[in-house]
Amino acid sequence: MPIPGAAYPEFVFDNPRTALRGAAAGLAGAAALGVGYASLIERNAFTLREVTMPVLEPGSSTLRVLHLSDLHMMPRQKLKQNWLRELDRLEPDLVVNTGDNLSHQRAVPSVVQSMGGLLARPGLFVFGSNDYFAPKPKNPFKYFDKEHKRSFGEPLPWQDLRAAFTERGWLDVTHNRRELEVAGVRIATAGVDDPHLERDRYDTIAGPPNPMANLKLGITHSPEPRVLDRFADDGYDLVLAGHTHGGQLCLPFYGALVTNCQLDRSRVKGPSRWGSQMQLHVSAGIGTSPYAPARFCCRPEATLLTLVPTVDKGPKQGAQPGVSRSSAVVR
Numbered sequence: 001m002p003i004p005g006a007a008y009p010e011f012v013f014d015n016p017r018t019a020l021r022g023a024a025a026g027l028a029g030a031a032a033l034g035v036g037y038a039s040l041i042e043r044n045a046f047t048l049r050e051v052t053m054p055v056l057e058p059g060s061s062t063l064r065v066l067h068l069s070d071l072h073m074m075p076r077q078k079l080k081q082n083w084l085r086e087l088d089r090l091e092p093d094l095v096v097n098t099g100d101n102l103s104h105q106r107a108v109p110s111v112v113q114s115m116g117g118l119l120a121r122p123g124l125f126v127f128g129s130n131d132y133f134a135p136k137p138k139n140p141f142k143y144f145d146k147e148h149k150r151s152f153g154e155p156l157p158w159q160d161l162r163a164a165f166t167e168r169g170w171l172d173v174t175h176n177r178r179e180l181e182v183a184g185v186r187i188a189t190a191g192v193d194d195p196h197l198e199r200d201r202y203d204t205i206a207g208p209p210n211p212m213a214n215l216k217l218g219i220t221h222s223p224e225p226r227v228l229d230r231f232a233d234d235g236y237d238l239v240l241a242g243h244t245h246g247g248q249l250c251l252p253f254y255g256a257l258v259t260n261c262q263l264d265r266s267r268v269k270g271p272s273r274w275g276s277q278m279q280l281h282v283s284a285g286i287g288t289s290p291y292a293p294a295r296f297c298c299r300p301e302a303t304l305l306t307l308v309p310t311v312d313k314g315p316k317q318g319a320q321p322g323v324s325r326s327s328a329v330v331r
Contacts, residue, residue, distance in 0.1 A: 038249070038294035046083045046286065048090075049303045051271055055237040055279055056309045060214040061184040063307040066092035066118070069221075069242025070285025072103040072130060073111045080287065080300075081114035088117035090304055093183040095121055095170075098242040098283060099128030099194065099221035102156045103135055103290055112164045122182050123170035126191040128221035128243060131158040135289040173219050175204040185307075188213035190236075196222035196243060196261060202230045209236060215307065223263045223282050232275040238307070239280050244268045246284025250297035269298070281305060 056063065066087060073080070095118050101111050112119070134153035162172060171178050173191035180187050188209035193199035200220070209216040215238065218231035223241035231239050246269035247256020256268040266272070269284040286300045 038296040042295045042297075042299055043288060043293055044079055045299050046080065047299045047301050048087070049270075049301050050306070051281065051303055052306045052308060053238065053271055053279055053281065054308050054310045055215065056185065056307050057214045058309045058311070060309045063183055063185045063215065064090075064093045065240075065305040065307060066090060066095045067098070067240055067281060067283050067303040067305055068095065068286065069098040069283035070100040070128070070130075070245060070287055071111060071114075072100055072135075072285075072287030072289060073107040073114070074104045074290060075106050075110050077110070077287075081110055084114040084286070084302075085116040087302060088121075092118075092121060092304065093185075094187075095123040096217075096219060096240050097123065097125040097165075097170075098219060098240055099126050100130040100242060100285070100287075101127075101161060102131050102158070103287070105134070105154070105156060108157055108160045108164065111161060119165070119168040119170065122180065123165070123168075124173050124178070124189060124191070124217075124219060125165055125170055126172070126174050126193065126219050126221055127158055127162070128194045129197050130156070130289075131161065132156060132194075132197070135291055137291045175201055177205050177209070179210060179213065185214045186210075186212065187215045187217055189217040189219065191219035192227055194221040195224040195227050200224070200227055202227060206230070206234065208234050222261050223267070223280065225262050228274050228278075228280065232278040236278055239274070239278065240283070241280070242283045242285055244282055244284070245288065245295075246282075246298040246301075248288060248292070248295055248298055252297060256298070 102108065129152070132155065134156055136151055136153040166172055171180070173189055174193050175191070177188070177190040190205040190209065192202055192205065216236045218236040218239035220227050220239065220241050222243040223239070228239060243261060244259045244263065247258060247265070250256050256265050259265055259268045267280065267282060269282050271279060271281050274280045281303065283303055284298055284301050286302060288295060
């Protein structure tokens with residue numbers, strides 16, 4: 001029973017406008033928190049992922065490969081640079097860099113210094129679009145159109161970066177076939193220029209790799225299916241690629257929204273099988289464009305691949321092109 005003279009709070013939930021304003025404010029607050037987390041925390045939450053992949057010829061020694069991609073380096077990104085410098089402690093047998101190292105005209109010294117001791121180890125590399133051209137602001141909805149027109153910024157000093165890498169012994173496999181021996185493993189490798197820019201000329205490296213090699217390794221920046229098909233047809237065991245950023249902005253229980261190439265979303269990062277024989281590893285990358293400095297449900301990463309011998313190099317039953325059936329073990 002109401003008490004005469006008592007004060008009661010006024011409830012306004014029956015006012016639709018007030019309810020809508022409250023809901024809008026709540027959504028705006030949640031969005032602000034999400035943007036803050038993605039741009040300030042997860043974008044800098046660098047992580048090392050470890051993957052074991054059975055791709056070597058039976059009887060081969062184990063090979064530890066550090067896969068780096070998409071640094072998108074800016075000169076003042078000290079946290080990223082310090083984290084990269086620590087990776088040399090992993091003591092990889094081989095370093096493979098799949099491009100997009102630069103995001104600034106003066107970033108070459110930062111890339112070289114952050115690589116540190118890794119440049120003294122055997123290394124292979126190709127370049128991506130953001131080694132050749134600086135990033136530009138883009139409408140983010142263009143990424144949902146795989147055929148959208150490309151636009152590029154000012155030229156970047158990729159020649160200086162190439163010189164720094166090659167002077168320290170890394171091999172440029174852009175439209176080159178190379179053979180080397182690392183940690184007792186004989187490697188036949190080849191790479192193409194960035195398919196995202198349509199600079200790939202696979203015919204310059206076409207043909208089966210040396211059958212005596214313990215590992216037949218293909219390298220590309222963007223994992224375009226037309227290039228992956230050519231590597232698979234020629235008999236490569238493994239292709240390493242980057243470019244996708246793992247989707248960069250992902251949704252829980254759904255994954256990447258886009259891949260920024262013709263690759264399907266199921267292979268946007270990590271290991272998968274391409275065709276009946278070849279395996280693919282796509283790095284989620286370490287950086288972002290300075291005009292899209294955020295990651296969500298997709299931490300920046302480097303990957304330490306432990307390559308081990310296969311048990312049987314014969315055809316894998318049931319593996320079909322376009323179906324991700326990775327035999328890699330993620331630890």
